[in-house]
Amino acid sequence: MKLRELLAKVPSISLANNHPALETEITGLATNSHACQTGDLFLGMPGTRVDGGEFWESAIANGAVAALVSQQAAQKHQAKNECVIPVADMTQTCPEVATAFYDYPGQKMKMVGITGTNGKTTTTHLVEFLLNKAQLPTALFGTLYARWPGFEETAAYTTPFPVKLQKQLAQAVAAGSKYGVMEVSSHSLHQKRVWGCSFEVAVFTNLTQDHLDYHKDMDDYFEAKALLFSSDYLKGRAIVNADDPYGQKLIARMKPDQVWSYSTSNTSADLWASNLEYQPTGVKGILHTPQGEIPFSLPLVGQYNLSNMLAAVGTALHLGLDLAMVVAQLSEFPGVPGRMEKVQVSNEQDVSVIVDYAHTPDSLENLLKAARPFIPGRMICVFGCGGDRDRTKR
Secondary structure (H helix, E strand, O other), X not given: OEHHHHHHOOOOOOOOOOOHHHHOEOOEEEOOHHHOOOOEEEEOOEOOOOEHHHHHHHHHHOOOOEEEEEHHHHHHOOOOOOOEEEEOOHHHHHHHHHHHHOOOHHHOOEEXXXXXXXXXXXXXXXXXXXXXXXXXXXXXXXXXXXXXXXEEEEOOOOOOOHHHXXXXXXXXXXXXXXXXXXXOOHHHHHOOOOOOXXXXXXXXXXXXXXXXXXXXXXXXXXXXXXXHHOOOOEEEEEEEEOOOHHHHHHHHHOOHHHEEEEOOOOOOOOEEEEEEEEEOOEEEEEEEEOOXXXXXXXXXXXXXXXXXXXXXXXXXXXXXXXXXXXXXXXXXXXXXXXXXXXXXXXXXXXXXXXXXXXXXXXXHHHHHHHHHHHOOOOOOOOOOOOOOOOHHHO
């Protein structure tokens, strides 16, 4: 579409000029000035150290039709004849432009957003598995990869930046996906990366110490997560962990008919479990839901995976899946790479090896507690502390 037509769809932009470039067809979006190609619109994003908008001249030289930049960048590097459009808030404008350019793909699928410190990856995989088993084509966006029928790409971020995210959503829609299941990070909510996505279901798994290099404290971290449950994003039902103190705080904010709570033991929750039998290969028990109760068998170990299952089942039920069908499929769940993953190199090996992504104090403690009952001898834990983010948790 032409630049003028595209910008007319962006609420945060009010055009005050009549530059000839506005009649040019826009064929792509770019946030890296060096990666710009002929026909692109350059979006100069402010960073933690430098404002990307200051490189608009390089973007234009590489073929960009025009540049959207912060007012500070436009003032610092003033345009002569180039089409440089200053905006008040690039963090808001970028996702608005991306959603409009890709024709609002996040509103063309039934979207499930899952946030929380731990459990996002396993829960998204469970939901994706249940939907696909119900013959509902589903796209998954998360820490490990973005994938949908016929496509898989390793992920660089838990939740991509707006241009990448909206492009992937559009590709998933074009491939026939009817549902999208997404891990939604606190960074992405604070930075409005998922702006323009309408979520039919939003899940809150838990909140424990993480990312305090970015958020000033736990309350600030929680408020970022809570944005997913605001009217800007959530259009359907919230599924919230009532065993978590921050989950209780979130439930108290919401209308009762908008939320289903879940708990591994609290009988007042909407989804809970009883008669539990924890075994080396998983957990069995009775599942209690708004659609009734039924025996279940989950091939994942640990109480935290029981919690992840309850969130996934609640999501599936809200999306219209049959309870008996959901429970029948649970026993076939193959697990998640790097999540309590057993390493078997030989049938004769006399050592059990488990690989897990646990990288917070809470998740590491839960992992060791889950593994200990099934290890008759000595348990050795090897963990890494790489990186320079949130050193207090290490």
